[in-house]
Amino acid sequence: MTLVVDAAVAILRRQDGQVLLAQRPEGKPWAGWWEFPGGKIEAGESALAALQRELDEELGIRATMASPWLLREFDYPDRRIRLHFFRVSAWQGEPHGREGQQLAWQSPAQLTVGPMLPANAPILQALLLPEVLAISHIAEMGEAAFFTALSQSVTPSITPSLGQAQPFLLQLREKQATPQQQERWGLQMLELTAGSATRLVVNADVALARRIGAHGVHLPAAQLMQCTQRPVDLLCGASCHSPLELEHAARLGLDYVTLSPVQATRSHPDAVPLGWTTFAHWLADYPLPVYALGGMQPADMQQAQAHHAHGLAMQRAWWRE
Ligand SMILES: Nc1nc2c([nH]c(=O)n2[C@@H]2O[C@H](COP(=O)(O)OP(=O)(O)OP(=O)(O)O)[C@@H](O)[C@H]2O)c(=O)[nH]1
Numbered sequence: 149m150t151l152v153v154d155a156a157v158a159i160l161r162r163q164d165g166q167v168l169l170a171q172r173p174e175g176k177p178w179a180g181w182w183e184f185p186g187g188k189i190e191a192g193e194s195a196l197a198a199l200q201r202e203l204d205e206e207l208g209i210r211a212t213m214a215s216p217w218l219l220r221e222f223d224y225p226d227r228r229i230r231l232h233f234f235r236v237s238a239w240q241g242e243p244h245g246r247e248g249q250q251l252a253w254q255s256p257a258q259l260t261v262g263p264m265l266p267a268n269a270p271i272l273q274a275l276l277l278p279e280v281l282a283i284s285h286i287a288e289m290g291e292a293a294f295f296t297a298l299s300q301s302v303t304p305s306i307t308p309s310l311g312q313a314q315p316f317l318l319q320l321r322e323k324q325a326t327p328q329q330q331e332r333w334g335l336q337m338l339e340l341t342a343g344s345a346t347r348l349v350v351n352a353d354v355a356l357a358r359r360i361g362a363h364g365v366h367l368p369a370a371q372l373m374q375c376t377q378r379p380v381d382l383l384c385g386a387s388c389h390s391p392l393e394l395e396h397a398a399r400l401g402l403d404y405v406t407l408s409p410v411q412a413t414r415s416h417p418d419a420v421p422l423g424w425t426t427f428a429h430w431l432a433d434y435p436l437p438v439y440a441l442g443g444m445q446p447a448d449m450q451q452a453q454a455h456h457a458h459g460l461a462m463q464r465a466w467w468r469e
């Protein structure tokens with residue numbers, strides 16, 4: 149039987165977006181390789197308690213804000229390792245290498261230290277995903293109002309509830325529009341967001357995404373379930389509403405999913421809301437970043453992240469900001 153080891157791992161993130169990496173010290177397996185701080189969960193210990201203990205032992209800090217994020221499994225030659233990742237956004241004390249290890253604050257987009265432990269590559273990708281997925285709302289707002297709102301969103305200062313201005317992932321989703329309209333709007337979105345960190349994903353239409361040079365595609369649930377291989381040249385996300393869909397998305401190795409509806413929403417009045425308890429329960433061991441969707445407001449961010457969400461997907465509430 150394979151040896152299974154559980155570890156609690158911390159993504160310490162500063163206001164400027166940099167995350168803390170540590171170099172594994174001499175004498176440990178994989179010495180010299182870089183990792184996120186953390187360590188093995190002891191028998192009878194919760195993942196969060198292990199996280200707090202390891203942060204004290206390795207860095208001499210105490211996390212004051214930690215939310216469960218992803219669970220990634222990885223097979224090393226001698227063991228299967230289950231990494232319980234937490235995002236830590238506030239702590240007491242100044243991190244210092246208490247075990248003689250080197251530390252480095254790094255931008256996930258551009259590491260200057262390495263190599264990273266092999267299990268961590270998908271984590272860096274996930275860290276690059278913005279915390280907001282904004283869904284287009286042209287059908288209801290009208291073209292002019294929507295593009296005005298979009299151009300305001302890509303400039304700073306429009307997201308006060310999230311602290312500093314943040315990039316977001318933008319989804320072109322206009323089910324009633326003709327292909328020509330969608331193409332025109334998609335191009336307009338790319339033009340307006342060029343030069344910002346905003347990335348565009350196109351709902352359902354992989355060919356359109358490639359034709360206009362969008363960054364990715366977002367698969368509706370039915371399309372997700374038909375899909376046997378993800379596109380590798382595009383960012384790829386999907387809509388999920390059940391454990392079965394979540395599992396399929398994980399098997400395909402998608403970049404993210406949405407899980408909905410968390411709460412009652414005007415766009416899907418008949419759907420039964422999941423509520424935060426079921427939401428968190430379904431995501432307890434989930435490996436992909438998940439956006440909470442359905443009746444979400446920017447002010448729900450903390451609540452969502454406390455329940456395993458990567459961030460929030462919003463339509464109406466985002467453009468009203
Ligand atoms: N801390 C940490 N461990 C990781 C990462 N990625 C990854 O595969 N691992 C693996 O997860 C396990 C974590 O255990 P660790 O070596 O940190 O254990 P520890 O702090 O309890 O120290 P110990 O070696 O004294 O028991 C190791 O097998 C390590 O290779 C990561 O980013 N951070």
Ligand SMILES: [Mg+2]
Pocket residue numbers: 185186187188202206
């Ligand atoms: Mg450790």
